[in-house]
Amino acid sequence: MCGKLSSNRIAADDNPLKLMSLAMRPLGQPPFPLEHIEELTDMMGGEGRLIR
Secondary structure, three states, X not given: OOOOOOOOOOOOOOOHHHHHHHHHXXXXXXXXXXXXXXXXXXXXXXXXXXXX
């Protein structure tokens, strides 16, 4: 994939649960481990503190 976005209409017989699963996939698989947010934020000069 080259980062290009496109959209298609949904069909009447599309499964809404599967569509939501596809839409949520980027949130469930971020491009970096969430455990490293603090370290990454520190490298960018921010506070970088996680609230646990």
